[in-house]
Amino acid sequence: MSEITPESVRHLASLARIALTEDEIASLTTELGAIVDAVATVQQVAGDDVPATSHPIPLTGGMRVDEPGTPLTTAEALAGAPDSDGTRFRVTAILGEEQ
Structure with missing residues (x-):
């Protein structure tokens, strides 16, 4: 059985600045x-002779x-292009820039 308690979940939530309800904590x-x-369980099964992998099949x-x-x-x-001036794409102004 793990050592995860409601208090440890509350602590992790406060570190992450996440507001949790009591139902969410449970x-x-x-x-x-x-x-x-x-x-x-996986750590118990994997012995020293089993190499660590990120994928079961090499990429x-x-x-x-x-x-x-x-x-x-x-x-x-x-x-x-929907609009161009013959040498460049023509797009609408953005960020409040006027031309």
């Missing part, structure tokens, strides 16, 4: 206790080779 005490117990091939390609021409880039 619920979190149970839920956090179950999480701590589950972690303790590979996450990035492609960075090869330069042919860039778009100005006309191609502006072809789908």
Whole structure:
């Protein structure tokens, strides 16, 4: 059984500046206790010969080779734009800026 108590949940909530009701404290005490117990069970099963992992299957091939390609021409880039002045995208002013 874990050592998570309503007092420890209240303390953690105050550190995180989270206001909790008594019902939420009771619920979190149970839920956090179950999480701590589950972690303790895994720690008992995992021996020194079991390497720590972040994924059950090694991740590979996450990035492609960075090869330069042919860039778009100005006309191609502006072809789908809702508004342009022929050389640039035209957008509405933001942040109260007037032109």
